[in-house]
Amino acid sequence: MAAARRMVVVGGDAAGMTAASQARRLQGPDELKIIAFERGDYSSYSACGIPYWVAGDVGQRDDLIARTPEQHRERDIDVRMRTEVTAIDPDRGRVRARELPRDAPPGPEFWTEFDDLVLATGARPVLPPLPGIDAEGVHGVQSLEDGQALLERLDALQGPDRKGSGNGGDRLRAVVVGAGYIGVEMAEALVRRDFEVTVLEGAPQPMTTLDPDMGELVRDAMCDMGMEVVTGTPATAVETDDSGRACAVTTGETSYPADVVVLGLGVAPETSLAREAGLPLGESGGLLTDLAMRVRGSENIWSGGDCVEVLDLISGRTRHVALGTHANKHGQVIGANIAGGYATFPGVVGTAVSKVCDLEIARTGLLEGQAREVGLQFVTVTAEATSRAGYFPGSRPMRVKMLAERGTGRLLGTQIVGREGAGKRVDIAAVALTAGMTVGQMTYLDLGYAPPFSPVWDPVLVAARKATAAVSG
Amino acid sequence: MAAARRMVVVGGDAAGMTAASQARRLQGPDELKIIAFERGDYSSYSACGIPYWVAGDVGQRDDLIARTPEQHRERDIDVRMRTEVTAIDPDRGRVRARELPRDAPPGPEFWTEFDDLVLATGARPVLPPLPGIDAEGVHGVQSLEDGQALLERLDALQGPDRKGSGNGGDRLRAVVVGAGYIGVEMAEALVRRDFEVTVLEGAPQPMTTLDPDMGELVRDAMCDMGMEVVTGTPATAVETDDSGRACAVTTGETSYPADVVVLGLGVAPETSLAREAGLPLGESGGLLTDLAMRVRGSENIWSGGDCVEVLDLISGRTRHVALGTHANKHGQVIGANIAGGYATFPGVVGTAVSKVCDLEIARTGLLEGQAREVGLQFVTVTAEATSRAGYFPGSRPMRVKMLAERGTGRLLGTQIVGREGAGKRVDIAAVALTAGMTVGQMTYLDLGYAPPFSPVWDPVLVAARKATAAVSG
Numbered sequence: 001m002a003a004a005r006r007m008v009v010v011g012g013d014a015a016g017m018t019a020a021s022q023a024r025r026l027q028g029p030d031e032l033k034i035i036a037f038e039r040g041d042y043s044s045y046s047a048c049g050i051p052y053w054v055a056g057d058v059g060q061r062d063d064l065i066a067r068t069p070e071q072h073r074e075r076d077i078d079v080r081m082r083t084e085v086t087a088i089d090p091d092r093g094r095v096r097a098r099e100l101p102r103d104a105p106p107g108p109e110f111w112t113e114f115d116d117l118v119l120a121t122g123a124r125p126v127l128p129p130l131p132g133i134d135a136e137g138v139h140g141v142q143s144l145e146d147g148q149a150l151l152e153r154l155d156a157l158q159g160p161d162r163k164g165s166g167n168g169g170d171r172l173r174a175v176v177v178g179a180g181y182i183g184v185e186m187a188e189a190l191v192r193r194d195f196e197v198t199v200l201e202g203a204p205q206p207m208t209t210l211d212p213d214m215g216e217l218v219r220d221a222m223c224d225m226g227m228e229v230v231t232g233t234p235a236t237a238v239e240t241d242d243s244g245r246a247c248a249v250t251t252g253e254t255s256y257p258a259d260v261v262v263l264g265l266g267v268a269p270e271t272s273l274a275r276e277a278g279l280p281l282g283e284s285g286g287l288l289t290d291l292a293m294r295v296r297g298s299e300n301i302w303s304g305g306d307c308v309e310v311l312d313l314i315s316g317r318t319r320h321v322a323l324g325t326h327a328n329k330h331g332q333v334i335g336a337n338i339a340g341g342y343a344t345f346p347g348v349v350g351t352a353v354s355k356v357c358d359l360e361i362a363r364t365g366l367l368e369g370q371a372r373e374v375g376l377q378f379v380t381v382t383a384e385a386t387s388r389a390g391y392f393p394g395s396r397p398m399r400v401k402m403l404a405e406r407g408t409g410r411l412l413g414t415q416i417v418g419r420e421g422a423g424k425r426v427d428i429a430a431v432a433l434t435a436g437m438t439v440g441q442m443t444y445l446d447l448g449y450a451p452p453f454s455p456v457w458d459p460v461l462v463a464a465r466k467a468t469a470a471v472s473g
Numbered sequence: 474m475a476a477a478r479r480m481v482v483v484g485g486d487a488a489g490m491t492a493a494s495q496a497r498r499l500q501g502p503d504e505l506k507i508i509a510f511e512r513g514d515y516s517s518y519s520a521c522g523i524p525y526w527v528a529g530d531v532g533q534r535d536d537l538i539a540r541t542p543e544q545h546r547e548r549d550i551d552v553r554m555r556t557e558v559t560a561i562d563p564d565r566g567r568v569r570a571r572e573l574p575r576d577a578p579p580g581p582e583f584w585t586e587f588d589d590l591v592l593a594t595g596a597r598p599v600l601p602p603l604p605g606i607d608a609e610g611v612h613g614v615q616s617l618e619d620g621q622a623l624l625e626r627l628d629a630l631q632g633p634d635r636k637g638s639g640n641g642g643d644r645l646r647a648v649v650v651g652a653g654y655i656g657v658e659m660a661e662a663l664v665r666r667d668f669e670v671t672v673l674e675g676a677p678q679p680m681t682t683l684d685p686d687m688g689e690l691v692r693d694a695m696c697d698m699g700m701e702v703v704t705g706t707p708a709t710a711v712e713t714d715d716s717g718r719a720c721a722v723t724t725g726e727t728s729y730p731a732d733v734v735v736l737g738l739g740v741a742p743e744t745s746l747a748r749e750a751g752l753p754l755g756e757s758g759g760l761l762t763d764l765a766m767r768v769r770g771s772e773n774i775w776s777g778g779d780c781v782e783v784l785d786l787i788s789g790r791t792r793h794v795a796l797g798t799h800a801n802k803h804g805q806v807i808g809a810n811i812a813g814g815y816a817t818f819p820g821v822v823g824t825a826v827s828k829v830c831d832l833e834i835a836r837t838g839l840l841e842g843q844a845r846e847v848g849l850q851f852v853t854v855t856a857e858a859t860s861r862a863g864y865f866p867g868s869r870p871m872r873v874k875m876l877a878e879r880g881t882g883r884l885l886g887t888q889i890v891g892r893e894g895a896g897k898r899v900d901i902a903a904v905a906l907t908a909g910m911t912v913g914q915m916t917y918l919d920l921g922y923a924p925p926f927s928p929v930w931d932p933v934l935v936a937a938r939k940a941t942a943a944v945s946g
Binding site for chain 2: 014046048049052057058063064181323324325326327328329332345346347348349350351352353354355360362364389391392393421423424425426427428430431432434435437441443444445446447448449450451452453454456457458465
């Protein structure tokens with residue numbers, strides 16, 4: 001009998017462990033040996049759930065863990081926790097690794113051979129080199145360890161009943177640096193924990209994943225929720241008190257006092273290993289793969305999740321999109337391919353959805369700036385509509401912005417900001433984008449209609465109708 | 474100056490008045506004179522809102538009226554209320570009509586000429602010829618007048634505080650005949666008004682717009698809501714008391730006592746005028762049109778809304794689908810075409826959504842029986858998934874059933890039964906169906922993901938993934 005092939009996975013979260021699970025589903029341990037290295041303490045966890053854990057929506061850390069190392073091991077996946085891969089040797093088909101025991105120096109380095117390698121090293125938080133950024137009291141929210149540390153800090157400040165005033169009786173203050181997805185989600189978590197929240201954003205608007213006019217809607221709503229939103233003024237330093245703990249964030253001119261500082265500046269692909277091994281990286285630093293998720297130029301190295309760039313089906317360019325839903329799909333594709341099947345990940349259209357308290361924020365396709373950048377000529381329209389029939393209780397307003405190519409009428413992008421029922425409507429546009437529909441075709445889409453679910457013209461169709469008129473006008 | 478052309482509309486609800494409004498938007502009264510005849514008391518109202526008015530979600534009748542006759546007249550649309558069209562003379566381009574004054578015999582008949590005629594006569598409730606079906610206490614819910622009469626009856630039974638017991642102290646009982654959309658919506662309304670509700674359905678399951686296995690989920694949920702659901706036993710008679718008022722519905726063997734009887738047996742196209750004028754009708758009795766909504770074989774007669782059959786894009790056949798959302802789109806198309814533009818209604822994929830209390834029910838495309846009827850070979854899968862990330866509060870289960878063509882993998886239909894967040898997910902499948910996507914293509918759709926909105930694999934994608942495996946397996 002032939003020896004089992006060896007699949008080595010670097011990174012034990014969504015992409016890596018989905019690849020491992022999918023490969024195992026298709027091939028047993030006699031055919032395929034699977035070893036997964038994870039340098040942290042957790043496997044297969046939901047980083048996107050951390051803001052809701054901090055907010056109290058999610059009761060405990062373990063709720064965010066889809067599958068523990070033990071559960072993976074029961075399925076014959078050899079997960080090595082607290083084990084860091086320190087080098088990749090593509091030519092000889094091996095990786096170098098070492099254990100990271102708790103409260104002890106790293107163990108000796110050793111080499112492990114692979115027939116197929118999966119790089120699923122994820123992303124790291126963007127950390128500008130500001131004075132004080134490493135101070136105690138400055139928290140990222142990328143890993144479960146980060147979330148745990150932040151929760152402990154908040155609980156220490158607030159006490160068990162999560163009061164909004166500290167031990168001295170003053171209102172507790174939080175500064176969130178960055179107003180992208182993570183920033184606004186953390187702002188929500190902290191407001192709901194009764195902190196006085198200031199959000200600092202270097203760009204002129206919150207949510208630069210939206211066009212400025214739509215981002216302004218988010219700003220207005222955040223202010224109505226009692227947050228202070230400071231834009232156009234990047235943070236320049238974290239100030240510390242005598243004990244070395246963060247006590248304020250300054251933008252140069254103004255200092256914003258903080259009992260806790262949360263960093264939400266987005267993430268960048270974690271590809272230092274790949275870079276050192278000479279693997280091809282895109283502009284964002286993400287690994288470049290083919291549609292089978294095989295690293296370009298490699299035979300047997302695969303990559304997926306937050307460390308890759310993916311094809312944007314609308315712009316035709318590759319881009320970095322860190323989202324658990326993509327990571328899972330990448331893993332599925334990689335696992336199938338390694339186990340002798342054939343699968344491809346066709347690319348993304350740039351869909352994202354988030355919320356700040358009851359404000360839902362969604363987008364898909366290109367923003368105005370992105371469409372201009374790739375040289376497209378387009379029209380834009382915005383439409384106001386409601387989530388349900390206007391007369392139905394709970395009907396809430398939303399604004400839908402739509403971009404369509406001038407001349408052809410092809411849908412290029414959609415942004416939605418509204419209340420309950422707004423966010424997931426972006427899926428309609430996401431599927432239409434994938435299918436290459438025109439806004440004229442979209443106008444007559446047969447969508448679910450009943451008064452508790454939609455007006456007779458769904459908000460997305462109202463925008464499509466307006467865009468159709470603008471394209472032909 | 475040439476005389477203005479004359480557009481005559483028969484039926485003052487969604488399709489007719491949308492056609493009038495759209496034509497008026499494009500052409501002024503010097504170019505186009507618009508006369509609309511409506512035999513009832515209301516224009517442009519939402520019949521689909523009636524169950525929610527009865528339930529108390531909608532406060533008053535006028536909330537269901539999108540535009541009053543006066544508002545139409547202000548826009549130079551000559552609306553003639555309580556005026557019945559009694560004949561169409563296509564050859565001479567005229568219709569015969571008469572006024573129906575309140576509390577007086579009909580007025581004399583008169584002829585009105587048209588250059589373009591819009592038949593928007595809507596649908597009439599299906600009324601089986603049962604003994605007693607015309608008795609007092611038996612209520613339809615097709616028109617606002619019907620809704621008003623039912624509300625008055627319920628209020629008389631319950632008193633101002635809407636108690637669930639009658640004047641004699643007994644629990645009030647309602648029998649709903651028919652368990653389709655209207656039936657289940659009325660069952661909800663009556664349960665929420667504290668009636669003891671029995672639903673009688675001749676078919677073996679409630680919601681025959683779903684496959685039997687999915688319909689059973691609806692039955693289970695309705696029973697859990699305290700309704701009695703009797704299927705497979707059609708009502709055979711309405712029993713009346715000494716005063717001639719309905720007091721029970723019998724299925725032959727069993728008699729179900731009723732303080733009020735509500736008919737929810739669906740609707741059929743109201744096309745008696747068109748039939749007498751020799752216009753072409755389909756199998757359901759609905760008018761047949763081209764994609765511009767022009768009646769087949771006619772030059773200047775148009776039709777839309779609940780009185781037409783539309784092209785089913787999946788089966789390639791025409792079918793009758795009575796939905797306000799289609800009526801509005803038809804009206805838009807007709808109005809544009811009459812006013813010198815060009816628009817088409819491409820057809821439907823058979824999407825519908827409804828709810829019974831907190832149970833959401835949705836479908837699009839073909840059921841198993843329909844797919845067999847048109848000779849398709851297909852696989853079916855069902856998937857269980859949740860509306861949000863499993864760990865997120867408010868995450869609710871749903872079942873998604875998917876049909877895909879064997880061999881090609883083309884999506885043929887999707888049914889969803891679940892709780893909050895289930896119903897409108899059918900839109901994903903509706904757009905994919907319209908685009909002719911395969912379930913393999915759907916599996917990698919880039920849908921909005923964040924823990925409060927979706928699991929990493931949206932429930933529709935879970936079903937698509939399963940269907941992909943079934944198609945290739």
